[in-house]
Amino acid sequence: MPKPESFPIEKIFVPTKLKKAIKPEIVGEIAESILDIGQQAPISVRRDGDRLVLVEGLHRLEACKALGETTILGVLVPAELAQHKPLLSERPEVEAERIKMARLKQLRLEKEAAEASTAALKRVSATEAPRARPAKGVRDNPKASPGRAAKLPPKSLSDWITQQKGSGGRY
Incomplete structure (x- = not known):
């Protein structure tokens, strides 16, 4: 296998047929990956006169441009091999891996959103707790009847809904 080398991006020609296959979401995912761990797989190019023609690695190339x-790291392949080798994006195992990675990313984003929501609720509860005062005349009076105690603000949305249902209020 040829040794990867560095190629100037502006000298790489992308055939029109390949340009039509660009998927911006994949380019974004690859760009994030390149920022995190660097380019792991080289692209494949072939010589055509003075220019280089992209054979494989469209999304990696576009991510590096972005x-x-x-x-960009790439390998120079002979023109004969370039025509017989299926594109990486056409291989079913690559598509399955891409779907798996997209699913994992979605799960990670959902988890982060849930954690952020929980943290926001805790911050709101912490800032509202000192403001809550007992009703007038109910301060630590052991003789006050339990039915007349001040209502505490609900701690969560489900507590609030339960409180509204109990009091006949609209929610």
């Missing part, structure tokens, strides 16, 4: 890179 990140402002001027060079």
